[in-house]
Amino acid sequence: MPELHLAYVALGANLDDPVRQIETARTELAKLDATRLLGFSSLYASKPHGYSDQPDYVNAVAELETGLTPRALLDHLLDIERRHGRERTFRNSPRTLDLDILLYDDLRLDECGLHIPHPRMHERAFVLLPLAEIAPDAVLPGRGNAAGALAGVARDSVRLLAPHSS
Ligand code: ROI
Numbered sequence: 001m002p003e004l005h006l007a008y009v010a011l012g013a014n015l016d017d018p019v020r021q022i023e024t025a026r027t028e029l030a031k032l033d034a035t036r037l038l039g040f041s042s043l044y045a046s047k048p049h050g051y052s053d054q055p056d057y058v059n060a061v062a063e064l065e066t067g068l069t070p071r072a073l074l075d076h077l078l079d080i081e082r083r084h085g086r087e088r089t090f091r092n093s094p095r096t097l098d099l100d101i102l103l104y105d106d107l108r109l110d111e112c113g114l115h116i117p118h119p120r121m122h123e124r125a126f127v128l129l130p131l132a133e134i135a136p137d138a139v140l141p142g143r144g145n146a147a148g149a150l151a152g153v154a155r156d157s158v159r160l161l162a163p164h165s166s
Pocket of ligand 1: 046047050091
């Protein structure tokens with residue numbers, strides 16, 4: 001048995017039926033090698049952050065128990081993004097599906113293309129709201145827990161779209 005780890009993954013989509021993109025990605029995450037989907041947040045609609053001339057986003061967060069290393073998990077997430085037709089055009093451009101590792105146990109990692117915890121998660125209500133819904137006590141290394149981080153950001157750009165369904 002590989003050692004198991006607790007990871008949180010952010011999902012975001014704003015092109016080509018974003019709700020369907022997120023729901024399909026949820027199913028694909030549940031089928032990942034050596035991985036169990038332990039939890040999945042409600043879906044949230046959010047105003048685009050970073051580059052405003054694009055459609056609103058749908059965001060959610062998944063909780064995974066995984067035997068994959070961070071690098072292997074990232075590779076699988078990139079595969080799923082590719083299957084969803086993700087194109088990387090310019091920074092902060094709209095996307096069919098974005099999957100980001102937020103947390104992996106209490107790991108801090110800065111490698112090429114792999115930064116854990118996600119370096120901007122603590123300032124993003126569209127990440128913290130769904131994360132705090134399913135894991136308010138999840139620790140952002142060096143920044144306290146998800147519920148505390150959420151209290152420090154404006155959340156008026158994010159609204160509940162579809163409540164949690166299991
Ligand atoms: N804005 C919102 N609201 N949701 C996202 O998932 C998202 N993802 C991004 C950028 C372009 C920074 N903005 C976003 O990568």
